[in-house]
Amino acid sequence: MTAGPTTVWFQEALLEDGWVPDVRLTLADGLIARIETNVRREAGEASHGVAVPGLCNLHSHAFQRGMAGLAEVAGPVSDNFWTWREAMYRFVDRLTPEDNAAIAAFAFAEMLEAGFTRVGEFHYLHNDLDGTPFRDPAEMIHGIVAAAAASGIALTLLPVFYAHSQFGGAAPAPGQRRFVMGLEAFEQLVEAGRRAVARLPDPLVGVAPHSLRAVSPEELRVVARLGDGPIHIHAAEQTKEVDDCVAWSGARPVEWLLANADVDRRWCLIHATHMTGSETAGLAASGAVAGLCPVTEANLGDGVFPTADYLAAGGAFGIGTDSNVLIDAAGELRALEYAQRLSRRARNVLAGEPGVSTGGRLFRGALAGGAQALGGASGLEVGAPADLVALDAGHPTLAMKRGDAVLDSWIFACRHSPVMAVWRRGRQVVAEGRHVERPALERRYREVLGRLLA
Incomplete structure (x- = not known):
């Protein structure tokens, strides 16, 4: 009834x-x-x-909530994103579909408690423990769907295509065995994902070519044509990634995407931390959303997104919790503004003009950009x-x-x-x-x- x-x-x-x-x-x-x-x-x-x-959390790897706090001990070499990634690989090696579902359900509940009502799950955990495909390609997706149902959060599922370890089509590393698959298998995964989410209220399915280092240009074109939903991709999170992209193509990651992909309002570039002025202006003009995850970016030592210049150029943005080391919608917006204050040695940087509330501008911007990136409502x-x-x-x-x-x-x-x-x-x-x-x-x-x- x-x-x-x-x-x-x-x-x-x-x-x-x-x-x-x-x-x-x-x-x-x-x-x-x-x-x-x-x-x-x-x-x-x-x-x-x-x-x-309610806000949209436009970028989440739910399973990583289970390793929150486990990568805060300094190793024998300089810690950075790449050493953190090895710790993540070790954690993911042990996760069963049931484990993934339980961790995701709790993470989604915490998101709702923080004021998020829709999550974009950037889902790249596809294969069994030894890297072999499951009989059901959506085996891990079923756990994400069950977690969304148990918590009640709205789900935009973003199945991730991941094929290579480095620019130029390098073979995947052993630690990536649970992520990788070919194009035919990925198309089947996307279709299976659409069927799996159908039991949820107002679900959406997009696609997520993981990054330019993990997909070839031809693979990117194929993946971007799968459906008419959102397209999310990691870009320019780390300076090493930028240097490697230049060595491979002669262009920086965001520069390459703007020149070679049909980047428009369907696209969400996650992080886009390291951009030149022309890239910043170009991304803003494209209509795409910059998916910013300030708490994770700070935790990993990624760098500071040029938010003030990007917003001045009319760019759209949303916020995500990414590694889920700390799930806090207000904290993401606070970190976004505070990074600008520290960089520029000024206050209320992102208010934009005199008399404007910084919190008000940040909230409204994240509300609109998050809804655009995930296909959700915005008010x-x-x-x-x-x-x-x-x-x-x-x-x-x-x-x-x-x-x-x-x-x-x-x-x-x-x-x-x-x-x-x-x-x-x-x-x-x-x-x-x-x-x-x-x-x-x-x-x-x-x-x-x-x-x-x-």
Whole structure:
């Protein structure tokens, strides 16, 4: 039996046209059926503080949540992304499909608790422990789908094509055996993924050529033509990657993509950290989204994206949690601004102009760019999925704040998260700051790590 409409009243809400006080949202069949503004709360009606749209987490490797904190001990040589990658290879060597599903479900629950309502799962864990294909090409995908169903998060599945270890078509390394496959097998994987996600509400499937070092130019062209969904690719995350790309092609990664691929609004370039001024302007003009993961980029020592110049050129951006070393939507936006402040020795760099709220600009930019990159909704409006986040108006840091000052305080000043409730397609999945299924999901997560890390 389908539940009837429900109403929720908010002291204030960020709607498509801006901030409005005293708002009642009517939720029906998973959608926002009606919005009433400047209305009093009715007796017995559910009420919350401040309503904002749920954000899109445009770049996640869910399984890596299980290794969070395990790569923070210095090795015998200088630590960098490449030494971290070896630690990741060792962790992934042990993951079964069931392990992957349990870790992903807990990570997705944490994302909802942080204010994300849709995730782009950049999924490259395809093969069995020894590198042989599963009988069912979607064996690992089924676990991701089950995790999305258990947590309630919206899923944009991004199956990853990964064929080579280095530019020029070099053979894959042993540590990459669980990732690699040929084009025919990948096409079958994408189709199997579409069938697997069909049981979820409003799913989407795109494709993800892993990076220019992992795919050949011809493979990139083939993969990009598989369907009409989003296309995500890692690009220019590390200076070594840039140097290797120049040695291979004579061009830098973003430069090569802009010149040789039909980069447009369907594309999301993950990281794009190391760009020249012309690359920055070119990426902004292309209409593509820059997928920024500031917490992971800082954790790995990647570098600082030229955010101020990119936004000044009109570029679109979204945020992701990438390695999931720390899942915190506000923390990603804070790290994005603070990196610019440290680099430029200035404040409120990304506000753009005098009188503009930095938190407000960051939130709205991530909301729009994330929705574009993942094919999700981007606001609270009639007919849109009821994906909304309630911030605690009683949180001491939000006291007496209104409008964008709420976003500034959430992003820059809250020690403890003010996210109190989250609805995903009209179903409340977070209450009192915790996912409604957290005990069971956390128990499974602990059991898996207890075995993997014993």
